[in-house]
Amino acid sequence: MTAYQEMLDLIGNTPLIKLKRASEETGCTILGKAEFLNPGQSVKDRAALGIIRDAEKRGVLKPGGVIVEGTAGNTGIGLAMVGAALGYKTKIVIPRTQSEEKKIALRLHGAELIEVDAVPYANPNNYVHYSRRLAEELAETEENGAIWANQFDNVANRDFHIATTGPEIWKQTDGKVDGFTCAVGTGGTLAGVSMALKERNKEIKTAVSDPGGSKIYSLIKFGKDETEGGSITEGIGQGRITANLEGAPIDDGFRIDDADMLDVLFKLVMEEGLCLGGSSGINICGAIRLAKELGPGHTVVTVLCDYGHRYASKLYNPEFLREKSLPTPAWLS
Ligand code: PMP
Secondary structure: OOOOOOHHHHOOOOOEEEOHHHHHHHOOEEEEEEHHHOOOOEOHHHHHHHHHHHHHHOOOOOOOOEEEEEOOOHHHHHHHHHHHHHOOEEEEEEEOOOOHHHHHHHHHOOOEEEEEOOOOOOOOOOHHHHHHHHHHHHHHHOOOOEEEOOOOOOOHHHHHHHHHHHHHHHHHOOOOOOEEEEOOOOOHHHHHHHHHHHHHOOOOEEEEEEEOOOOHHHHHHHOOOOOOOOOOOOOOOOOOOOOOOOOOOOOEEEEEOHHHHHHHHHHHHHHHOOOEOHHHHHHHHHHHHHHHHHOOOOEEEEEEOEEHHHHOOOOOOHHHHHHOOOOOOHHHO
């Protein structure tokens, strides 16, 4: 009999898929790591499992304890799902602005949601700081204690990508990978995969694909703490070098517009049968830019982070797009 022993065994070991249009356009092989196939339907299942296993190992997460996190959604879904399978409760602090679909998924996985106003990181009521305070309070009052997952600065996140995502890409390409790029939320994926790949071949070119409003592009490319514009994408964009990004070997960066991201996503739906979220679109645009820099014949890998279904009311909603003066394809109307 061939059977997985538990849901957790389904996390990781996702396949690579060749992105046809992107490959044809560049003369390269552009491959997407199909992270939407994880059981929680996003790349963040990996961070969730990595953080929980690390807390157990360090003895800070006790049986029946509470996991607290501030998250744009996908990490929370992963934490709630993995937490449930391992007997932990999950409390998620989420900015009100995040998509309803993600909030529904969180509730369906048993998380308790605390919705807060979306305010900048510098504000003490930012969802990240709020979640840290809540975890500190619950550590005192909950019978089995509580931990703060702290995905941004807890390097158990990046370590899990060093141990799994990076080596998987190396193995799946038989070491014939020339470039890797993805966007940054916590930076766990970009830093972890880049570290794992560079350790095997330091010639592999790594780059951040950054949406408007994020500072990572200018920090990495020019060492400047600045940004411009904004983005309708969720879960990506960052204003500082998180602990997960600290010391990551990133060679280059690309600033990606929402209009380009949407164009790639809408074509993927109609031509390749893939309905993906905004960060996947940013990543594919970045992979195309990296492939063009490397020249024809190279292999570039990126990450397909989650499904588009999680953004039906936004990215794939013609009214929402028209309001933002963004392109809306006829088939969507
Ligand atoms: N894409 C999506 C949809 C996400 O939710 C996230 C994480 N917030 C990312 C990409 C970025 O991943 P990381 O946190 O590893 O930088």
